[in-house]
Amino acid sequence: MFEHLTAQKPDGILMLMQMYREDPREAKVDLGVGVYKDATGNTPVMRAIKAAEQKLWEVQDTKSYVGLAGAPDFNDAMVNLVLGNTVPRSSVNSVATPGGTGAVRQAFELIRMANADARIFVSNPTWPNHLSILDYLGMEKFMYRYFDDETRGVDFDGMIADLKTAKKGDVILLHGCCHNPTGANLTGPQWDEVIKVLNDTGATPMIDIAYQGFGDGLDADAAGTRAVAAAVPECLIAASCSKNFGIYRERTGILMLVANGTDKAIAQGTLNFLNRQNYSFPPDHGARLVTMILNDDALRTDWMAELEEMRTGMLDLRERLAKELEQRSGSNRFGFIAQHRGMFSRLGAAPELVVKMREDSGIYMVGDSRMNIAGLNAETVPVLADAIVKAGV
Numbered sequence: 001m002f003e004h005l006t007a008q009k010p011d012g013i014l015m016l017m018q019m020y021r022e023d024p025r026e027a028k029v030d031l032g033v034g035v036y037k038d039a040t041g042n043t044p045v046m047r048a049i050k051a052a053e054q055k056l057w058e059v060q061d062t063k064s065y066v067g068l069a070g071a072p073d074f075n076d077a078m079v080n081l082v083l084g085n086t087v088p089r090s091s092v093n094s095v096a097t098p099g100g101t102g103a104v105r106q107a108f109e110l111i112r113m114a115n116a117d118a119r120i121f122v123s124n125p126t127w128p129n130h131l132s133i134l135d136y137l138g139m140e141k142f143m144y145r146y147f148d149d150e151t152r153g154v155d156f157d158g159m160i161a162d163l164k165t166a167k168k169g170d171v172i173l174l175h176g177c178c179h180n181p182t183g184a185n186l187t188g189p190q191w192d193e194v195i196k197v198l199n200d201t202g203a204t205p206m207i208d209i210a211y212q213g214f215g216d217g218l219d220a221d222a223a224g225t226r227a228v229a230a231a232v233p234e235c236l237i238a239a240s241c242s243k244n245f246g247i248y249r250e251r252t253g254i255l256m257l258v259a260n261g262t263d264k265a266i267a268q269g270t271l272n273f274l275n276r277q278n279y280s281f282p283p284d285h286g287a288r289l290v291t292m293i294l295n296d297d298a299l300r301t302d303w304m305a306e307l308e309e310m311r312t313g314m315l316d317l318r319e320r321l322a323k324e325l326e327q328r329s330g331s332n333r334f335g336f337i338a339q340h341r342g343m344f345s346r347l348g349a350a351p352e353l354v355v356k357m358r359e360d361s362g363i364y365m366v367g368d369s370r371m372n373i374a375g376l377n378a379e380t381v382p383v384l385a386d387a388i389v390k391a392g393v
């Protein structure tokens with residue numbers, strides 16, 4: 001029977017990683033894959049994670065199953081981290097999931113269970129996995145305008161006009177912060193306008209927050225998510241710990257269903273059911289480390305300090321790059337790079353220029369010209385600036 005399988009579309013980013021590895025040139029710059037890197041190109045294990053792992057090794061005396069929804073103290077700690085004190089806990093239901101991707105997948109399945117005809121409004125562009133999971137699940141998607149190719153900021157008028165066509169029973173998927181792949185984000189007043197559209201249309205928001213702490217800080221990055229959760233009758237939040245705790249391979253995430261009008265036993269029970277059907281108990285190792293860090297003053301302080309170093313380091317790289325480009329181009333047209341937030345910026349270069357930069361200068365960025373800013377360091381910023389100007393972007 002397996003002879004009937006057909007080839008799957010190759011993953012563009014994984015192909016790019018392969019090309020980078022096979023490129024024999026010394027001077028090459030990897031801005032492709034979406035993991036944080038320090039100035040030496042390493043993706044570090046954060047200090048607080050190391051300390052928590054050591055402690056865990058000493059105190060953990062069983063690896064037996066935890067709970068279907070995950071460990072309650074993990075869920076509580078994450079609900080606090082993402083939502084602060086904006087929403088009454090009685091309205092929050094949650095399950096731990098394998099990474100943010102697991103949370104996104106479970107959220108889509110939950111939506112399909114509740115309304116098989118729901119249309120999912122996704123930003124154009126969005127994280128490609130949103131699209132491929134929706135296609136795989138056979139769910140209808142509607143791309144709303146988001147990125148303005150001219151300004152490299154948010155096309156907010158276009159976005160609002162498109163969101164207004166949503167109706168009750170539809171879902172509007174928003175990036176909580178640090179939009180992937182563009183780096184262009186909503187301002188506070190823009191979040192308020194989106195909330196108004198949500199309430200006017202009755203559409204349900206789903207927020208994917210995978211980079212809390214990478215943009216403007218832990219609380220600032222969650223502000224839009226918190227404002228939405230506090231202002232609408234129901235919403236879904238998919239959060240990832242992969243980036244802000246640097247535990248990519250531990251697969252740690254959480255799905256929250258904030259619902260006021262829903263029977264709590266049914267809401268929580270359905271989340272548990274979905275976990276049971278898909279993978280039964282969610283992974284615990286990463287979740288345990290996150291819980292230990294968030295619930296211990298010293299570990300939490302150190303984690304926040306290191307996260308802040310990472311965040312400000314990326315901001316510094318953004319500013320340097322924008323400045324180098326201003327000097328070389330004699331214009332301020334690359335100023336958007338310093339305005340964007342998070343790990344990514346969409347440069348807005350045509351696909352043939354992306355290829356040209358790779359071939360001529362060894363710069364590896366995703367085909368849509370998404371650059372991982374964390375892939376730069378003080379030495380490679382001028383190299384990239386040269387390549388961008390040389391290619392005629």
Ligand SMILES: Cc1ncc(COP(=O)(O)O)c(C=O)c1O
Binds near residue numbers: 034098
């Ligand atoms: C927008 C967005 N959502 C979710 C995720 C999920 O990440 P993970 O499954 O590794 O936690 C990512 C990771 O790249 C992302 O960029």
